[in-house]
Amino acid sequence: MGCICSKSAEEEAPPPEIPKALPVLSVTLSNKSLNPFVSIKNDENITITVAPPKQKVGSFSRTNSIISSSGASSRPKENGTTQTSGPLMQLESGRKKSGPIVHTQSLRSSGPIHLPPIKKSGQLAPAPSHKKSGPLVQPQTQGRHVRSATVGLSGGANNDLTVEEAHDVDPSGNAIGFSGEHVIAGWPAWLTEVAGEAVHGWLPRRADSFEKLNKIGQGTYSNVYKARDLETGKIVALKKVRFVNMDPESVRFMAREIHILRRLDHPNVIKLEGIVTSRMSHSLYLVFQYMEHDLAGLAAVPGIKFTEAQVKCYMLQILRGLEHCHNRGVLHRDIKGSNLLLDDNGNLKIADFGLATFFDPNQRQPLTSRVVTLWYRPPELLLGATEYGVAVDLWSTGCILAELLAGKPIMSGRTEVEQLHKIFKLCGSPSDDYWKRSKLPHTTIFKPQHQYRRCVGEAFKDFPQSALSLLDSLLAIEPESRGTATSALQSDFFRTKPLACDPSALPKYPPSKEYDAKLRDEEARKQRAAAHKGRSGSNKPGKKESKVIPADELQKRNMQSNPKSVSEKYDPSEDDSGSGFPIDPPGPANMHTGGFGSTWCNKKDDNRAVPGRTYSSVRVANGPQSKNDRTYRPQPGSTDLHNFAGASRNSGQARYNRLDVADPVEKNGLDRPGSSHKKDLGISSNVGYGMKNKRIHYSGPLMPPGGNMEDMLREHERQIQQAVRKARLEKEKTKKNFY
Numbered sequence: 234m235g236c237i238c239s240k241s242a243e244e245e246a247p248p249p250e251i252p253k254a255l256p257v258l259s260v261t262l263s264n265k266s267l268n269p270f271v272s273i274k275n276d277e278n279i280t281i282t283v284a285p286p287k288q289k290v291g292s293f294s295r296t297n298s299i300i301s302s303s304g305a306s307s308r309p310k311e312n313g314t315t316q317t318s319g320p321l322m323q324l325e326s327g328r329k330k331s332g333p334i335v336h337t338q339s340l341r342s343s344g345p346i347h348l349p350p351i352k353k354s355g356q357l358a359p360a361p362s363h364k365k366s367g368p369l370v371q372p373q374t375q376g377r378h379v380r381s382a383t384v385g386l387s388g389g390a391n392n393d394l395t396v397e398e399a400h401d402v403d404p405s406g407n408a409i410g411f412s413g414e415h416v417i418a419g420w421p422a423w424l425t426e427v428a429g430e431a432v433h434g435w436l437p438r439r440a441d442s443f444e445k446l447n448k449i450g451q452g453t454y455s456n457v458y459k460a461r462d463l464e465t466g467k468i469v470a471l472k473k474v475r476f477v478n479m480d481p482e483s484v485r486f487m488a489r490e491i492h493i494l495r496r497l498d499h500p501n502v503i504k505l506e507g508i509v510t511s512r513m514s515h516s517l518y519l520v521f522q523y524m525e526h527d528l529a530g531l532a533a534v535p536g537i538k539f540t541e542a543q544v545k546c547y548m549l550q551i552l553r554g555l556e557h558c559h560n561r562g563v564l565h566r567d568i569k570g571s572n573l574l575l576d577d578n579g580n581l582k583i584a585d586f587g588l589a590t591f592f593d594p595n596q597r598q599p600l601t602s603r604v605v606t607l608w609y610r611p612p613e614l615l616l617g618a619t620e621y622g623v624a625v626d627l628w629s630t631g632c633i634l635a636e637l638l639a640g641k642p643i644m645s646g647r648t649e650v651e652q653l654h655k656i657f658k659l660c661g662s663p664s665d666d667y668w669k670r671s672k673l674p675h676t677t678i679f680k681p682q683h684q685y686r687r688c689v690g691e692a693f694k695d696f697p698q699s700a701l702s703l704l705d706s707l708l709a710i711e712p713e714s715r716g717t718a719t720s721a722l723q724s725d726f727f728r729t730k731p732l733a734c735d736p737s738a739l740p741k742y743p744p745s746k747e748y749d750a751k752l753r754d755e756e757a758r759k760q761r762a763a764a765h766k767g768r769s770g771s772n773k774p775g776k777k778e779s780k781v782i783p784a785d786e787l788q789k790r791n792m793q794s795n796p797k798s799v800s801e802k803y804d805p806s807e808d809d810s811g812s813g814f815p816i817d818p819p820g821p822a823n824m825h826t827g828g829f830g831s832t833w834c835n836k837k838d839d840n841r842a843v844p845g846r847t848y849s850s851v852r853v854a855n856g857p858q859s860k861n862d863r864t865y866r867p868q869p870g871s872t873d874l875h876n877f878a879g880a881s882r883n884s885g886q887a888r889y890n891r892l893d894v895a896d897p898v899e900k901n902g903l904d905r906p907g908s909s910h911k912k913d914l915g916i917s918s919n920v921g922y923g924m925k926n927k928r929i930h931y932s933g934p935l936m937p938p939g940g941n942m943e944d945m946l947r948e949h950e951r952q953i954q955q956a957v958r959k960a961r962l963e964k965e966k967t968k969k970n971f972y
């Protein structure tokens with residue numbers, strides 16, 4: 234880890250794109266008879282006048298509580314809408330008294346307000362409300378909104394200004410006139426130009442109002458920091474989003490995450506508390522409540538085994554959070570232990586909505602099948618389904634339930650092919666009827682020649698009966714049989730004793746995150762390597778013997794070195810690629826391949842499942858629990874089928890790249906570029922295996938002409954072994970060269 238020195242997020246910002254003194258307001262008047270006029274005053278007030286001449290649309294005062302706006306007569310008519318984008322009017326601050334102000338009123342009582350007012354500078358107003366309750370697909374509102382907000386200009390303390398503004402909404406209810414307001418509010422143009430509605434009604438927080446403490450997580454496209462909110466003293470998590478060249482598409486996908494988060498409001502769903510940015514900066518931080526643990530990290534702590542009551546407590550919270558998401562028309566599409574965050578009071582919150590999408594159960598729209606982390610991905614997605622619903626999240630939840638009870642992941646495939654095979658072996662293969670009905674794209678490739686028998690009960694015979702029956706429905710091969718989060722919540726599992734414990738009764742664990750576990754593993758690996766070097770070089774003068782620190786000792790040290798109250802200094806070199814942290818931390822200790830998957834059923838019953846087959850226990854460099862490891866970047870022009878042709882890994886770059894042409898669905902921008910794919914154990918075009926950055930890439934066509942799934946798996950295994958052998962050889966060669 235590099236030196237850590239105190240630095241605010243703002244200081245990392247690249248050179249300003251707009252001079253601070255010239256905030257830009259963009260207003261287009263669709264009613265051409267109106268003439269915009271802007272008065273530029275001194276540095277206190279800003280006045281915009283819109284014709285009919287001498288009528289002011291608004292006067293923005295830098296004082297905290299005064300709003301100056303036109304009265305009804307001064308506004309453009311209903312059909313003379315005030316829109317954004319287009320001719321820019323540059324505003325400068327004006328003097329305190331800005332001429333003839335038509336009407337002045339205080340912020341919190343400003344006329345007909347449909348959208349909730351922002352409570353105070355830096356805090357966020359709730360997302361625009363939608364009239365329709367239940368599954369939301371599009372806001373139903375139409376017509377003109379009048380909104381009031383307190384906005385904070387970046388630059389200068391105590392610089393709130395208040396605005397009342399009017400804007401129209403398009404037929405889908407999306408507001409279409411924000412840009413001017415956004416710019417005044419301090420949002421950077423690169424954000425509002427492509428994702429105005431995501432931040433609409435919100436105010437950016439200033440980066441220097443947070444003190445960054447230490448890095449606590451790393452996602453495919455983000456670094457997550459623990460930080461102190463200097464305004465409230467509260468500890469928060471700051472998720473810094475990386476963009477590739479400010480690509481608008483990347484920004485749009487990030488905006489989708491924000492949009493979705495704003496729609497959700499539930500104790501078991503992480504709450505987006507703010508966004509940090511400024512016109513000067515090309516980065517964005519999402520502010521979340523700080524959560525001390527994640528379920529994957531806890532499970533990886535040696536010695537932690539959950540009781541039935543504890544498992545029920547976690548499951549209740551997961552399902553409640555999920556029920557809320559689904560009722561709000563949101564599919565999470567990446568339920569897994571590391572996205573289930575826990576605070577010190579045992580409260581669980583579903584996090585990471587980077588792959589989430591809006592959906593309408595009554596109006597199926599094509600969605601990408603390349604979502605959900607491999608081990609938690611349901612069979613229909615592996616088979617290429619593009620029409621799916623809540624059942625995908627329920628499958629992942631079933632995997633979590635079994636994992637919590639079994640103490641380790643239940644199906645840890647290294648590739649999609651292997652994952653599907655594990656699923657069929659445990660859950661049985663779909664019925665002929667299902668294959669016919671579902672018309673899944675990859676049916677011809679993956680339909681096994683023989684039926685696989687379901688053996689969930691047998692595999693988990695030690696599980697309580699009520700858990701087994703819930704598991705049986707969550708892990709149903711056919712999505713329609715998985716029920717809903719609501720039906721799962723009503724299952725006997727939650728009604729039979731021992732009942733779920735109260736979250737507050739859960740044990741207090743030391744800080745433990747999947748990320749910590751990865752760091753721990755990495756540290757242990759380094760120590761082992763150092764010890765090995767020390768031993769082999771012990772005859773050489775000057776070489777020190779290294780001490781190997783056992784993993785649990787490292788865990789302890791790691792926990793000790795991560796005191797919550799100590800403010801570490803922030804080192805910019807930690808950030809992004811210059812990070813002192815590994816870009817691709819290894820998967821946690823318990824994430825080895827093999828696991829349960831290959832040995833669920835009695836082999837003699839399982840003559841369809843490659844008899845006697847055992848998967849290699851070789852640890853794949855890109856273990857599927859390592860987030861960065863799952864980014865899939867399809868080659869331009871590649872087809873879906875190539876996805877089954879092997880594996881590669883993500884270089885650790887941002888996942889907000891352009892949406893690849895390989896994915897025909899969610900072209901409308903709803904699929905996060907490289908995203909879906911991020912979760913795959915990178916399956917790429919048939920380029921053959923090879924080593925890149927000393928990591929194993931599995932690839933190559935797995936489907937021999939006329940072959941079936943068993944052949945494919947055998948070939949797959951052969952390639953893996955070959956890759957491993959090659960890796961070993963290369964390692965040996967490197968060692969020889971080194972000495």
Ligand SMILES: Nc1ncnc2c1ncn2[C@@H]1O[C@H](COP(=O)(O)OP(=O)(O)OP(=O)(O)O)[C@@H](O)[C@H]1O
Binds near residue numbers: 584587
């Ligand atoms: N609110 C929070 N409190 C504490 N830690 C958090 C919080 N949010 C995220 N983290 C940590 O940061 C990690 C990465 O966050 P997150 O999963 O949101 O990022 P991501 O880039 O979307 O990752 P992924 O590649 O899995 O999509 C999490 O696994 C978690 O350990």
